[in-house]
Amino acid sequence: MSVHLRCVNPGALATVQDAGRMGYQRYGVPPSGAVDLFTFHIANALVGNDPDEAAIEFTLTGGSWTVEGGACRVAVAGAFPVALNGTTLPAFRALDLAPGDLLKIGVGAGAARGYLAVAGGFAIEPVLGSRATHVRSGLGGLDGKALAKGARLALRAPEVSDPPLALDPRLARHDPGALRVVPGPQDDYFDAAALHAFVAQPWRMHPQSDRMGLRLEGRPLQHKSGFNIVSDGIAPGSIQVPGNGLPIVLLADRQSTGGYPKIATVVSADLPRLGQLRPGDTVRFEAITVEAAETLAREAAGRMNLLRAALRPAGIV
Amino acid sequence: MAKNTSGGAQRAVAPVEFRILQAGDQAMSVEFGTTVDERINRLAQAFDRRLSAAAIEGVLEAVPTYRAVLVLYDPLRIRAADLRKRLAKLVPARLEEEVAARRWTIPVAYGGAHGIDLDAVAARHGLGAADVVALHAGAEYRVYMIGFAPGFAYLGGLPERLHTPRLESPRLAVPAGSVAIGGVQAAIMSVEIPSGWHMLGRTPEKLFDPRRSAPFLLAAGDRVRFDPVSPEDYARLEARVAQGEVVARLEAAP
Numbered sequence: 001m002s003v004h005l006r007c008v009n010p011g012a013l014a015t016v017q018d019a020g021r022m023g024y025q026r027y028g029v030p031p032s033g034a035v036d037l038f039t040f041h042i043a044n045a046l047v048g049n050d051p052d053e054a055a056i057e058f059t060l061t062g063g064s065w066t067v068e069g070g071a072c073r074v075a076v077a078g079a080f081p082v083a084l085n086g087t088t089l090p091a092f093r094a095l096d097l098a099p100g101d102l103l104k105i106g107v108g109a110g111a112a113r114g115y116l117a118v119a120g121g122f123a124i125e126p127v128l129g130s131r132a133t134h135v136r137s138g139l140g141g142l143d144g145k146a147l148a149k150g151a152r153l154a155l156r157a158p159e160v161s162d163p164p165l166a167l168d169p170r171l172a173r174h175d176p177g178a179l180r181v182v183p184g185p186q187d188d189y190f191d192a193a194a195l196h197a198f199v200a201q202p203w204r205m206h207p208q209s210d211r212m213g214l215r216l217e218g219r220p221l222q223h224k225s226g227f228n229i230v231s232d233g234i235a236p237g238s239i240q241v242p243g244n245g246l247p248i249v250l251l252a253d254r255q256s257t258g259g260y261p262k263i264a265t266v267v268s269a270d271l272p273r274l275g276q277l278r279p280g281d282t283v284r285f286e287a288i289t290v291e292a293a294e295t296l297a298r299e300a301a302g303r304m305n306l307l308r309a310a311l312r313p314a315g316i317v
Numbered sequence: 318m319a320k321n322t323s324g325g326a327q328r329a330v331a332p333v334e335f336r337i338l339q340a341g342d343q344a345m346s347v348e349f350g351t352t353v354d355e356r357i358n359r360l361a362q363a364f365d366r367r368l369s370a371a372a373i374e375g376v377l378e379a380v381p382t383y384r385a386v387l388v389l390y391d392p393l394r395i396r397a398a399d400l401r402k403r404l405a406k407l408v409p410a411r412l413e414e415e416v417a418a419r420r421w422t423i424p425v426a427y428g429g430a431h432g433i434d435l436d437a438v439a440a441r442h443g444l445g446a447a448d449v450v451a452l453h454a455g456a457e458y459r460v461y462m463i464g465f466a467p468g469f470a471y472l473g474g475l476p477e478r479l480h481t482p483r484l485e486s487p488r489l490a491v492p493a494g495s496v497a498i499g500g501v502q503a504a505i506m507s508v509e510i511p512s513g514w515h516m517l518g519r520t521p522e523k524l525f526d527p528r529r530s531a532p533f534l535l536a537a538g539d540r541v542r543f544d545p546v547s548p549e550d551y552a553r554l555e556a557r558v559a560q561g562e563v564v565a566r567l568e569a570a571p
Contacts (some may be wrong), residue, residue, distance in 0.1 A: 022377060022378060023377075023378050024467075025378060025380045025387075025389070026378065026379065026380050026381060026463065026536075026537065027463050027467060027468060027525075027532075027533045027536070028463045028464045028465060028466050028467045028468055028469050028507070029467045127527050128527060128532065137466065137467050137508060139467070139527065181341075182339055182340075182341050182342060184338050184339050184340060185338035185339065185340045185345075185346045185348075186338075229351065230351060230352060230353055230383050230384055231382055231383060231462070231464060231465075232346060232348070232382045232383070232384065232385045232387065233344075233346065233380035233382055233385065233386070233387025233464075234387070235340035235341050235343060235344035235346075235387060235389065236341065236343055236344070236389075237341050237343075238340065238341070255464070255465055255466070256380055256464050256465075257380070257382055257462065257464030257465060262340070265339075265340050265341030265342075265344070266341065267341055267342050268341065268342050268343050268392060290339050290341075290342050290397045291397070291398075293341070293342035293392070294342055294392050294396060294397065296342075297342055297392045297393060298393065301393055
């Protein structure tokens with residue numbers, strides 16, 4: 001009998017995600033993938049997986065999960081309370097589940113998304129080279145859908161031999177400062193006053209945000225001359241400003257093309273932080289040069305390497 | 318705006334103008350204009366082909382659109398300043414002869430339940446339904462870009478007599494396979510979507526089927542013609558498509 005992870009309760013939204021479906025944006029396919037790639041990579045590191053192995057991304061609350069047909073090793077990454085058969089445990093540590101064990105993941109403490117990784121990954125056929133779920137077009141994951149109560153995910157290689165690992169959660173915190181952006185590609189659709197207003201004010205996250213886009217509320221930005229452009233490609237972290245003047249930061253499930261001016265683009269090092277914003281949270285933007293963004297990207301890669309080196313055997317449960 | 322005037326030919330050929338716009342630290346847009354225009358679209362597609370052939374280390378993928386190519390790259394493998402120089406060198410000096418394109422003939426059942434707006438479009442232009450079908454199926458279209466949804470094809474080349482403003486209020490869902498017109502453009506819907514375009518007909522062909530070895534029927538730069546078929550033929554072709562067959566005809570490049 002093969003080993004399965006069964007969804008007892010998916011929480012607000014749980015989907016299978018990996019690092020994204022690359023190479024098909026020219027055919028109109030959104031990349032999808034984990035919104036917070038930083039925390040996603042930590043989840044995989046904790047169970048000894050390749051960094052981009054598919055894991056479960058959950059939203060606001062982590063739901064409950066059990067294992068059937070054998071044992072498996074799991075890890076939860078994200079600032080969420082974890083309980084194994086009613087016993088509270090810290091997140092950011094691998095756990096060995098026996099058949100019938102109940103893993104419960106509570107409501108995030110200031111976190112919006114967490115990742116549940118299983119050692120050896122899920123036995124799911126990739127679609128267009130990826131296991132990432134894009135619910136809107138029904139691609140990837142488990143039948144192209146969000147995980148529902150009773151969903152069963154077969155495990156590919158659940159056998160483990162090394163001791164389980166843990167990470168000091170303080171090392172996994174995101175930088176709390178302003179979100180860094182590079183202006184453009186359509187910053188010329190805004191005058192100096194609008195560009196200033198964009199970085200000068202705090203923006204509040206609207207509840208109608210999802211994996212496609214983060215809607216922001218604040219003082220609307222005025223376009224200089226119209227808000228329709230002939231559709232072009234959309235980069236990760238692109239901030240489009242539609243006719244109502246309220247910015248939308250485009251995330252993993254973004255459309256491949258769009259027709260609104262894009263005032264600025266969130267830098268790669270800060271993209272994972274977008275995945276942890278919750279409705280009502282406020283953010284500020286800070287404009288930097290692309291050269292400064294490249295330095296931040298190298299620092300972020302270096303930080304991930306330090307985190308891998310900081311993994312330690314977990315204590316006895 | 319940079320001008321690329323190298324390339325020798327002394328005939329009165331407009332130099333290729335382009336801009337390279339930074340889109341964060343993982344993408345830049347090589348833009349050839351700001352309008353829907355066949356010349357601009359041909360330049361973008363020519364650049365896309367050159368970019369693909371150049372296989373630049375660190376470039377991950379490219380998204381050719383109406384008027385630009387978005388180049389996605391890994392900032393840990395190539396710096397923006399270097400990539401910018403390399404991309405500028407790939408811009409064609411002038412609009413080149415086009416490479417042989419793939420030419421598709423796609424079956425369409427026009428009107429009735431398959432094309433609920435055919436009669437209204439005909440009435441609006443003072444034409445008969447058969448005239449609209451003859452005009453629409455008599456033209457050759459260019460795939461300007463694939464975008465919005467997986468496999469969704471934006472087509473240029475709609476005869477001027479059929480230019481039609483979009484619906485005042487979009488429909489919440491139009492079915493996959495809808496063959497539609499909106500403004501100066503034509504399109505084939507690949508998946509069920511909300512749309513304000515006019516539905517002239519429907520093709521049984523699937524523009525996107527992840528189970529096929531070639532999941533996407535069309536690519537930017539392909540040419541498309543429509544072949545009117547009866548509702549009975551539509552049903553027969555649809556049954557073959559359901560078996561995984563491709564019923565659109567592909568003409569080998571001359």
